[in-house]
Amino acid sequence: MNNGKSGRAIEILLVEDNPGDVRLIQEALKDGKLRNNLTVVGDGEQALAYLKPTGARALAGRPDLVLLDLNLPKKDGRELLAEVKEDPDLRHIPIVVLTTSESEADILRSYELHANCYITKPVDLDQFIHVVRSIEDFWLSIVKLPVE
Numbered sequence: 001m002n003n004g005k006s007g008r009a010i011e012i013l014l015v016e017d018n019p020g021d022v023r024l025i026q027e028a029l030k031d032g033k034l035r036n037n038l039t040v041v042g043d044g045e046q047a048l049a050y051l052k053p054t055g056a057r058a059l060a061g062r063p064d065l066v067l068l069d070l071n072l073p074k075k076d077g078r079e080l081l082a083e084v085k086e087d088p089d090l091r092h093i094p095i096v097v098l099t100t101s102e103s104e105a106d107i108l109r110s111y112e113l114h115a116n117c118y119i120t121k122p123v124d125l126d127q128f129i130h131v132v133r134s135i136e137d138f139w140l141s142i143v144k145l146p147v148e
Contacts, residue, residue, distance in 0.1 A: 009035040010140050013063035015047040015080065016040065016098075017072050021121065021128075025067065028132035034140050039063070044075025048083060051090055062093060065139050068115075070099040070106060078109060085114040092146050096135055 012029070016022050022040050029036055041047045051062065066084070070077035077097065084090045094116040099106070102120050110118050119135070122128045139145075 009037045010065065011061060011063040012036050012038045013047065013050060013066045014038055014040045015042075015044065015066065015068045015072065015077065017042045017069065021069075024125070024128055025132050028129045029136060034136065036136075036140070043073045044077060044080035046074075047080050048075065051084065051093075052087075062090070064093070064145050066093055066095045067098050067135070068095050070097060070101055070110070078106075078113065081110065081113045081115055094139060094143070094145065096139065098131075098135070 014022065014025055016025070026038060026040075029038055039050065041050055047066075047068075068077045068081060072080075077099065081095060081097070084093065084095065091114070095114075097110045097115045097118045098121060099119075100121050101107075107118050119131060122131055
């Protein structure tokens with residue numbers, strides 16, 4: 001592992017409201033090369049509460065990587081992305097947009113909001129799993145992530 005966090009599991013926050021996609025991502029990461037802890041939340045409000053904990057979770061660590069769907073209930077992915085990247089305490093967390101949208105407007109807006117990358121979810125099951133494993137390989141094996 002090349003991210004400077006050897007010896008501990010990588011913390012991933014998945015912000016996804018589709019149970020089928022959650023299950024596929026869980027399976028792909030479970031069979032992956034690196035130890036990881038995947039936390040799943042179903043909307044942007046839950047994600048923000050996780051990223052800015054209060055009460056008993058106030059001292060909890062932050063995720064090393066966020067996988068973010070754009071089309072979410074309550075607070076959508078675009079709103080969450082904007083809030084996270086505007087927050088000096090959170091903006092260093094890499095956010096990978098993983099969504100069904102192929103809209104050029106969504107792609108441009110995501111990068112304007114400082115998404116670290118934009119990936120369209122493949123419809124094909126094998127391709128979907130391949131994409132998730134590629135995200136893991138790149139972001140958690142090759143990229144050097146900041147250490148909190």
